[in-house]
Amino acid sequence: MNTLIVNGRHVKAREGAMLLEVIREAGVSLPTLCDHAALEPWGGCRLCLVDVTRNEWDGWAKMVVSCMFPAEDGLIVRTDSQRVVETRKVVLDLLLARCPDTPLVQKLARDHGIEQTSYQPNPEPTDCVLCGLCTRVCDHIGVSAIATVNRGAGREVAPPFHEAPPDCIGCLACAEICPTSCIPFTASDSKRTIWGKTFEMVRCTLCGRAFITKEQAAFYDGRNGVPASYFDTCDECKRKAQAKQFSRLSAGAGR
Amino acid sequence: MRIESKAQFDSAVRSAKKAAAGRKLDILVCCGTGCLANGSAKVAEAFAAEVEARGLAASVGLFTKKTGCHGFCERGPLVVLKPSGVLYTKVKPEHVPEILDKTVAKGEIITKLLYKNPATKKPVEQYTEIPFYKNQTRVAMRNIGQVDPTDLEDSLAHGAYAGLARALFHKTPEEVIAEVEVSGLRGRGGAGFITARKWRAARKAAGERKFVLCNGDEGDPGAFKDRSIMEGDPHAVLEGLAIGAYAVGAHEGFIYVRDEYPLAVVHLTLAMEQARQRGLLGKNILGTGFDFDVKLSRGGGAFVCGESSALMRSIEGKTGEPRQKYTHATDRGLFECPTVLNNVETWADVGAILEHGGPWFAAMGTEKSKGTKAFSLVGKVKNTGLIELPMGTTLRHIIYDIGGGILDDRPFKAVQTGGPSGGCLPESHLDSPVDYEKLTEAGSMMGSGGMIVMDDRTCMVDVARYFLSFLVEESCGKCTPCREGLKQLLIIYDDLVAGRGKAGDVARIERLAAGMQLGSLCELGKSAPNPVLSTLRYFREEYQAHIEQKACPAGICRDLTAYEIIPEDCNGCHACFRACPADAITGEPKKAHTIHQGRCIACGACYTACPTDAIRFFPKVALAAAASGQGGAS
CATH class of the missing domain: 3.10.20.600 (Ubiquitin-like (UB roll))
Known part of the structure; x- marks a missing residue:
């Protein structure tokens, strides 16, 4: 167990933890946009910047992103030093200029005392904060149907060549992980559409409900020992069947 | 034939030197990128053809070499005759017979092809006497312009791989690092990290698989020294890498070179093949049992790939974007293995340091910056x-x-x-x-x-704007401060140069710059505000002029500048008329000309062309003020 000081308070950290986790466990709030429990930290949004120092550093401190800095023993962390607060405000100010109409960004900015951006508001407002969660979750699943394209100010999330992505399996993970819900999709019992690609659904052989896309079923077929028959029934029917099984078993036990 | 021992290496060098000394005369034609663009390949061909036709190679031992960049690109194509050391500038293929007839055959100097010292107005025969060369000391570029980069024998004759031989035959890896430490060598990519410290850290790092990498992703506007080294002396780079690999215990290396440097790619590839054939790369180098080989990794032209972590990701086949790391590459770098990444020039220095010794290198330079x-x-x-x-x-x-x-x-x-x-x-x-x-x-x-x-005809606000416009496209866009900060800075600067600057702009620039320096992920973003901050530091009054007076003191920002002809100074030479791309100047020859403001695009071509300094520039706002003043009077 490592011991650190966060904003003057001693806190314990589990081995292998990053600072962000320790800071939040200590009850200190830190905004983040690109952090997600299911994914490797990325360090792109720069909102979780903190100052770290050590007693032996003679007052010298460095600014690091807490999501990627290991919570080493003896670290002295400040989330509220003047330069950290000021830098975070500049980042939020810039994000607000990029996404002037986005409620989440407006709220984060307002929480830090920014009502209006000091910079030029984006003439073509977007809700995309370029946190990279969508592309990273897509990579994580193993599909990599979308990616960021172009560099610098022209960076955006897109499928290859801005065409319907051949690799997309229509799982909607990108849309659901998006912190500003800015990836559009439509879903009905028969069809799903995302990234300009339409997917046919697989229906549950028991209840008839459409629950995954054919591409999803094909993608998982055979992976990690999942048999194709696994997708004959939906999760709900599987749960019901299991519940029935349990109730039969417990009825039998009581007899 | 593979070289498999110290004796064989020494004899290979001796025979290479003997072959070189056996030639009476070397004609060195610069075939660096600058001279090639000026047509030096044709000059080299003309020499080769003419020498062949006249049978000079056999009779007087004449040898034409296409060398790397001689450096004096301004005066290219350049031809140096050795051993006399005569330098001819701006040589064209039609000059070739004359050079062979006069200089080669009779030792006569062709004055019109010599460099003329502008200070003394006298032609200079020897290239070593030209101030441009006389004041230089070449280490990393020791063989550029001297050797044919496509000929390993020629490089061997000029001392290539002597440093590697000294390292492998006479020194332990620790002793190699100690030698480099004594030399005081620091990273030539710009950050100046102490090379020996980096090597030692990688040597000590745990792990069987280690890498040495060469950063040839030179992308700064106006920079081409790494290009010239890779093109002109690829063996110096390979030798340095092999020495570094031996020192840190690596057996694999990569040269990351931008694909916009096609000649560097060709010369490096060829050099690698030649070095492998002679046993200077690959398995059992020089028969010492040390294995090391290099691969070429060609970059796709992203400036950010010169950044250490982005470069490594690019070599790994991933998107060339920096990643935040709080571990050193010497512990976990390429493919998570201990890695030493040095610049082309650093590697090129290493061979010379091993050949001549650390103290030799350390004797040059300042207390903390050696060599x-x-x-x-x-x-x-x-x-x-x-x-x-x-x-x-x-x-x-x-x-x-x-x-x-x-x-x-x-x-x-x-x-x-x-x-x-x-x-x-x-x-x-x-x-x-x-x-x-x-x-x-x-x-x-x-x-x-x-x-x-x-x-003086440079607007410092415009210069800062130029670098921002470069960076806004070259930022990878991964982190918010760099991506959005550069975009916003450029918007502010676009306003400044267009006369839309506002009070408070300087403060906004400074706040944003501080946020980028502290908040950005990699060195590109952290250092991106430097052109902005240094111009603010030294040329603040130019910012004030742009914002407060809507004036560009250098007369460069077109939206802020107007030109006019001073009639009494104009001799009617018509030069401005010919220079003007917008047909905005009228006037009869030998009479004072006039600039028509409505058509003038303020490009300044007339100002540059005028031989009598009869054109002046002034803030454009004065035009509007004068117009409204006249309007009020009438």
Whole structure:
């Protein structure tokens, strides 16, 4: 167990933890946009910047992103030093200029005392904060149907060549992980559409409900020992069947 | 034939030297990129054909060599005759018979092809007497221009791989690192990290698989020294890498070279093949049992791939974007293995250090910056080209003695070093010595050795804007401060140069710059505000003029500048009329001309063309003021 000081308070950290986790466990709030429990930290949004120092550093401190800095023993962390607060405000100010109409960004900015951006508001407002969660979750699943394209100010999330992505399996993970819900999709019992690609659904052989896309079923077929028959029934029917099984078993036990 | 022992290496060098000495005369035709663009390939062909036709190779031992960049690109195509050392400039294929007839056959000098010293107005025969060359000390570029980069034998004759032989036959890896430590060598990519410290860390790092990498992703506007080294002396790079690999215990290396350097790719590839054939790369190098081989990794032209972590990701086949790391590459770098990444020039220095010893290198330079440093000297300077000098040389010496002063003898205004991560230094810094610390203190940096000289016809606000426009496209866009910050800075600067600057803009720039320096993920973003901050530091009054008076003191920002002809100074030579691209000038020859403001695009071509200084520029706002004043009067 490592011991650190966060904003003057001693806190314990589990081995292998990053600072962000320790800071939040200590009850200190830190905004983040690109952090997600299911994914490797990325360090792109720069909102979780903190100052770290050590007693032996003679007052010298460095600014690091807490999501990627290991919570080493003896670290002295400040989330509220003047330069950290000021830098975070500049980042939020810039994000607000990029996404002037986005409620989440407006709220984060307002929480830090920014009502209006000091910079030029984006003439073509977007809700995309370029946190990279969508592309990273897509990579994580193993599909990599979308990616960021172009560099610098022209960076955006897109499928290859801005065409319907051949690799997309229509799982909607990108849309659901998006912190500003800015990836559009439509879903009905028969069809799903995302990234300009339409997917046919697989229906549950028991209840008839459409629950995954054919591409999803094909993608998982055979992976990690999942048999194709696994997708004959939906999760709900599987749960019901299991519940029935349990109730039969417990009825039998009581007899 | 593979070289498999020290004796075989010594004999290979002896026979290479003997072959070189056996030639009576070498004709060195510069085939660096600058001279090639000026048609030097045709000159080399003409020499080869003419020598062949006349049977001179057999009779007088004449040998034509296509060499790497001689550096004096301004005067290319360049031809040097050895051993006499005569340099001919701006040589065309039609000059070839004359050179063979006169200089080669009779030893007569062709005066019209000589370099003329502008200070003395006298032609200079020997290239070593030309101030541009006389004031240089070449280490990393020791063989460039001397050797045929496609000929390993020629390189061996000039000392290539002597350092590697000394390391492998006479030193342990620790002793190699100690030698480099004594030399004081620091990273030539610009940051100046102590090379021996990096190597030692990688040597000590746990892991069987280690890498040495060469950063040839030189991308700073105006910089081309790494290009010239890779093109002109690829064996120096390979030798350095092999020595480094031996020192840290690596058996694999990569040279990351941008694909926009096609000649570098060709020469490096060829050099690698030749080195493998002779047992200087690959398995059991020089019969010592040491294995090391190099692969070439070609970059796709992203500036950010010169950043250490982005470069490694790019080699790994991933998107060339930096990743945040709080571990050193010497512990976990390429493919998570201990990795040493050094710049092309650093690697090229290593062979010479091992050959001549650390103390030899450390005897040059300043207390903390040892040895020599290569620079690409460009901009408004008379002798543009590639130079190498001891650290600690003053900027004044570089610009005025080697560079020959400012073009057209205009006043000096600033010198930009370090590319988009560096800054612009004013005249008050001309006498400061060039070393890592001094440049950083002054708000610039060593960077990759680009040195852009600017005259009084340079608007410093516009210069900062230019670097922002470069960076806004070259930022990878991963982190918010760099991506959005550069975009917003450029918007502010676009306003400044267009006369839309507002009170408070400077404060907004400074706040944003601080946020980017502290908040950005990699060094590209952290250093991106440097051109902005250094121009603010030294040329703040130009910002004020743009914002408060809507005036560009240098007369460069077109939206803020108007030109007019002073009638009494105009001799009607018509030069401005011919120069004007917008048909905005009228006037009969020998009579005073007039600029029509409505059509003038304020490009300044007339100002440059006028031989009698009869054209002046002034703030455009004065035009509007005059117009409204007239309107009020009538």
